[in-house]
Amino acid sequence: xxxxxxxxxAVQRLSKVWPNGGEALRDISLDLPAxxxxxxxxxxxxxxxxxxxxxxxxxxxxxxxxxxxxxxATANRANGSGPNIGYVFQEPTLMPWATVxxxxxxxxxxAGVSRRAAQEAIMxxxxxxHLEDAAQRYPRELSGGMKMRVSxxxxxxxxxxxxxxxxxxxALDEITRLKLNNDLLALWEALGLTVIFVTxxxxxxxxxxxxxxxxxxxxxxxxxxxxxxxxYPRDEAFRSSALYTEACIRVSAALKQxxxxxx
Amino acid sequence: MKRALEAAAPYLFGFCALVVWEAAxxxxxxxxxxxxxxxAVGAALVxxxxxxxxxxxxxxxxxxxxxxxxxxxxxxxxxxxxSSRWMERSLFPYAVILQVTPVVAIAPLIIxxxxxxxxxxxICAWLVAFFPVVSNTSIGLxxxxxxxxxxxxxxxxxxxxxxVWLKLxxxxxxxxxxxxxxxxxxxxxxxVAEFVAGSGGDRSGLAALILEAGYxxxxxxxxxALLLISVVxxxxxxxxxRLSALVLGHWHESAPRGPDRP
Numbered sequence: 001x002x003x004x005x006x007x008x009x010a011v012q013r014l015s016k017v018w019p020n021g022g023e024a025l026r027d028i029s030l031d032l033p034a035x036x037x038x039x040x041x042x043x044x045x046x047x048x049x050x051x052x053x054x055x056x057x058x059x060x061x062x063x064x065x066x067x068x069x070x071x072x073a074t075a076n077r078a079n080g081s082g083p084n085i086g087y088v089f090q091e092p093t094l095m096p097w098a099t100v101x102x103x104x105x106x107x108x109x110x111a112g113v114s115r116r117a118a119q120e121a122i123m124x125x126x127x128x129x130h131l132e133d134a135a136q137r138y139p140r141e142l143s144g145g146m147k148m149r150v151s152x153x154x155x156x157x158x159x160x161x162x163x164x165x166x167x168x169x170x171a172l173d174e175i176t177r178l179k180l181n182n183d184l185l186a187l188w189e190a191l192g193l194t195v196i197f198v199t200x201x202x203x204x205x206x207x208x209x210x211x212x213x214x215x216x217x218x219x220x221x222x223x224x225x226x227x228x229x230x231x232y233p234r235d236e237a238f239r240s241s242a243l244y245t246e247a248c249i250r251v252s253a254a255l256k257q258x259x260x261x262x263x
Numbered sequence: 264m265k266r267a268l269e270a271a272a273p274y275l276f277g278f279c280a281l282v283v284w285e286a287a288x289x290x291x292x293x294x295x296x297x298x299x300x301x302x303a304v305g306a307a308l309v310x311x312x313x314x315x316x317x318x319x320x321x322x323x324x325x326x327x328x329x330x331x332x333x334x335x336x337x338x339x340x341x342x343x344x345x346s347s348r349w350m351e352r353s354l355f356p357y358a359v360i361l362q363v364t365p366v367v368a369i370a371p372l373i374i375x376x377x378x379x380x381x382x383x384x385x386i387c388a389w390l391v392a393f394f395p396v397v398s399n400t401s402i403g404l405x406x407x408x409x410x411x412x413x414x415x416x417x418x419x420x421x422x423x424x425x426x427v428w429l430k431l432x433x434x435x436x437x438x439x440x441x442x443x444x445x446x447x448x449x450x451x452x453x454x455v456a457e458f459v460a461g462s463g464g465d466r467s468g469l470a471a472l473i474l475e476a477g478y479x480x481x482x483x484x485x486x487x488a489l490l491l492i493s494v495v496x497x498x499x500x501x502x503x504x505r506l507s508a509l510v511l512g513h514w515h516e517s518a519p520r521g522p523d524r525p
Contacts, residue, residue: 091408
């Protein structure tokens with residue numbers, strides 16, 4: 001991983017207090033390098049992981065602090081304004097009345113790009129998640145894993161430099177989840193983007209990430225910032241390696257400590 | 264065979280009921296001005312057709328106009344009310360007041376105020392029918408997936424884009440359910456208003472015909488008119504159910520599933 005001069009995103013001293021007085025985040029500072037990275041945010045429920053993700057995406061406004069984007073990231077291929085961000089929720093969040101193609105077309109549709117002009121990018125994104133044959137099907141005809149793939153394809157179709165994922169595979173069964181983890185890594189390597197991945201699972205975070213940020217609750221803050229120095233590409237063999245086990249122990253310990261610190 | 268029998272069951276039941284009815288009337292020698300048999304009603308339907316048909320056209324006209332007004336104005340009102348909290352707070356109580364006040368109580372006023380009887384009846388029927396459309400559609404417009412709404416925001420969608428591409432499709436099942444209720448209610452509203460208006464003037468509908476037949480103790484004609492009203496109601500319901508299946512069939516859980524669906 002080469003150290004870039006200017007970070008893709010610089011989060012500085014970010015705090016978020018809800019209107020009811022609840023303090024979600026306190027004094028969060030985090031730099032994301034311009035070079036591709038998979039960063040996992042891990043922490044117990046209520047530590048503000050999802051809130052941090054929504055703040056980075058601009059879906060919530062911070063109470064204090066700032067989020068600075070490098071200029072390259074602000075050119076949105078789809079709509080030409082605002083940061084170009086891919087976002088995947090815990091639920092597939094598809095429009096049930098629209099076909100798979102129409103769902104992936106959504107970012108382009110909002111930006112005023114015609115179907116014809118977006119066709120290539122949409123089909124490419126669907127090929128990336130192995131769903132090119134399902135373009136004309138409706139969400140209710142798909143399995144949970146397939147719906148999630150459509151959601152990923154929609155997020156990636158406008159080719160964002162950054163993909164935010166909020167516990168995307170948490171509701172899936174273990175087998176589908178492992179498969180999607182591998183698919184995600186393959187896409188990440190092919191597209192060269194930065195991924196911020198929110199998860200509850202130590203194992204998932206170690207398998208996917210080269211960096212894990214452990215968060216502590218009450219109010220949400222960063223407790224540890226760990227590097228996972230295992231080379232990519234990673235495959236099933238990595239799951240049984242000593243390096244993997246060692247990293248899982250390290251992250252678990254940091255998580256335990258973070259939770260112990262909570263008042 | 265079993266399936267065919269199941270499909271025929273309601274018709275068989277209806278036929279048996281008619282036979283029992285006819286037999287009972289004949290065996291007890293009940294006079295037709297108390298209860299006519301189904302055959303007498305059928306005869307009235309044919310004989311009185313020149314009188315029944317214009318009345319049917321009139322009632323259907325009022326019902327359908329009131330329904331269309333409810334469908335369009337109800338949707339519009341729901342859009343206005345969900346556009347801002349202020350609008351909702353200002354308007355919703357009045358929609359409720361209009362709904363809970365019995366139409367029988369307001370109808371005489373409307374009939375006095377509005378010169379054109381047809382228009383007065385239409386307004387009464389609309390008052391009864393529009394509320395389920397407004398309240399259902401308002402819930403539907405608010406029921407859009409909050410994550411999808413976040414996604415629209417993330418991609419910089421305008422309020423118009425979010426309304427047309429997210430809120431309206433989300434509201435469609437609720438709107439269509441509202442329409443099914445409004446279909447029946449516009450017929451009820453039209454008939455009740457006509458009862459209040461009475462059979463004044465040359466242009467009158469089935470309800471006025473029922474009133475008049477009642478005064479004359481012409482029970483077969485009364486039953487024939489009643490039958491026509493029921494047929495109109497059933498047809499409205501069937502058409503709206505069909506419309507609902509047509510619009511929602513390919514995606515919504517409420518629609519019946521074909522063999523190709525999981």
